[in-house]
Amino acid sequence: QSVLTQPPSASGTPGQRVTISCSGSSSNIGSDYVYWYQQLPGTAPKLLIYKNNQRPSGVPDRFSGSKSGTSASLAISGLRSEDEADYYCAAWDASLGARLFGGGTKLTVL
Amino acid sequence: QVQLQESGPGLVKPSETLSLTCTVSGGSISSYYWSWIRQPPGKGLEWIGYIYYSGSTMYNPSLQSRVTMSLDMSKNQISLKLNSVTAADTAVYYCARSSWDIVFDYWGQGTLVTVSS
Numbered sequence: 181q182s183v184l185t186q187p188p189s190a191s192g193t194p195g196q197r198v199t200i201s202c203s204g205s206s207s208n209i210g211s212d213y214v215y216w217y218q219q220l221p222g223t224a225p226k227l228l229i230y231k232n233n234q235r236p237s238g239v240p241d242r243f244s245g246s247k248s249g250t251s252a253s254l255a256i257s258g259l260r261s262e263d264e265a266d267y268y269c270a271a272w273d274a275s276l277g278a279r280l281f282g283g284g285t286k287l288t289v290l
Numbered sequence: 291q292v293q294l295q296e297s298g299p300g301l302v303k304p305s306e307t308l309s310l311t312c313t314v315s316g317g318s319i320s321s322y323y324w325s326w327i328r329q330p331p332g333k334g335l336e337w338i339g340y341i342y343y344s345g346s347t348m349y350n351p352s353l354q355s356r357v358t359m360s361l362d363m364s365k366n367q368i369s370l371k372l373n374s375v376t377a378a379d380t381a382v383y384y385c386a387r388s389s390w391d392i393v394f395d396y397w398g399q400g401t402l403v404t405v406s407s
Contacts, residue, residue, distance in 0.1 A: 182334065215393050217335075224384055224397040225335065236395065268335055270393065278350045279325070279337040279393070 184208065184269055184282035191288040197257040200285045202269030204250050208280055212272040214252040216245055219266040219284075228267070229254060256287075264289045292317040294385050294398035302379075302405050308372040312385030312398055319343050319361060323388040324368040326359065328381040329400070336381075340388065341368060375405045 185203040192198040202214065216229035227236050229245035232252065244255045252271075256263055269282040298310035312324065326338040339349035341359040349357045358371040368385060382400040389395065 213393075217394065224400050225394070226397070227392070227395050230392045230395070236392075270335075270337075276351060277348070278352075279340075281335040281337065284334045 182281065182283040183273060183276070184271060184280050186267075186269060186282035186285045188283065189286045189288065191290055192256075192259045193290045194259055194261065196259045197255060198259060198287065199256075200254045200267050200269075200287070202252045202254070202282050204252075204271060204280075206250055207275035208250075208271040208273040209247065209252055210250040211274055214245065214247050215270045216243075216254045217268045217270065219268065221265070225268065259289055261289045263287060292387065292396045294387065294396055296383060296385055296398045296401040298383075298401060298403070300402060300404060302375055302403060303407050304376055304405055305374055308370070308375050308379060308383075308403055308405070310370045310383055310385075310401065310403070312368040312370075314366045314368070314387075319363060319366050319368065321389070324359075324361065325386045325388060325394065326368075326370045327384045327386055327394075328379075329384070330378075330381045338370070338372075338383075377405050379403070380405045 213231040217225040218228045219225040232247040233245045242258045266284045268284045273280045293315045295313045302308045320343045323340045325340040341347045361368045384400045385398045386394040387396040
C-alpha cells in the first residue's frame with residue numbers, strides 16, 4: 181500500500197469531467213508540492229501538473245490540479261478517448277526522506 | 291530538446307549487480323537533479339534516488355543499502371548500480387530530470403531489466 185492513496189480506477193464518458201484524488205499526510209502533501217504524471221499505455225510517464233496546479237507548456241488546460249491540506253486532486257474536463265491512461269500523484273515525504281508516488285489511477289474513457 | 295536514454299543489460303542473475311546508464315542529449319547535466327525510478331510489470335512507480343550534478347546523492351531508504359549513483363559530466367551520463375538483486379527488482383527502469391522547482395520534467399523511455407537465472 182502506498183503512503184499516497186489514489187483510487188485504483190476511475191471512468192467517464194467523452195466530454196465529462198472526472199477527478200482523481202490523492203490523499204497523504206502532513207509529512208508529504210501537507211508540507212510539499214504535489215505533482216501529477218500521465219502514463220499512456222506502453223510509454224514513460226509524462227509531467228502533467230507541477231507545484232500543485234501549474235501546467236507545463238503543451239499540456240491542455242482541460243487538465244487542472246488543486247491541493248487542500250493533506251489531499252490533492254487532478255481534474256480532467258472535456259474527457260477525450262486519448263486521456264485513457266494511468267495517472268500518478270507524487271510528493272516529497274519529509275519523514276521518510278523519499279519522493280513518493282501514489283499507487284496510480286487507471287482512467288477508462290467509456 | 292532534452293532527451294534521456296537508458297541502456298544496460300536486460301537480464302541480470304540473482305545476487306548480482308544491476309548496472310544502468312542514462313545518457314542525456316540536447317542539454318547539459320549541470321544544474322539539475324537526476325533520478326532513477328522503476329516500475330515492476332503491471333505495478334506503480336517507485337523512486338530509487340537522485341544524484342545532483344555536484345555529485346551529492348539521496349537514495350530511497352528502502353533501497354539505500356544496495357544503491358549507488360554516479361555521473362560522468364564529460365559523457366553527460368548518469369549511472370545506477372543496484373547490488374544483490376532478486377526477482378523483486380525486475381522492473382522497467384527510468385531516468386528522469388528535475389530542477390529545483392519542477393520534479394521529473396523529462397523522462398527516458400525506460401529499459402526493462404529482468405532478474406532471473
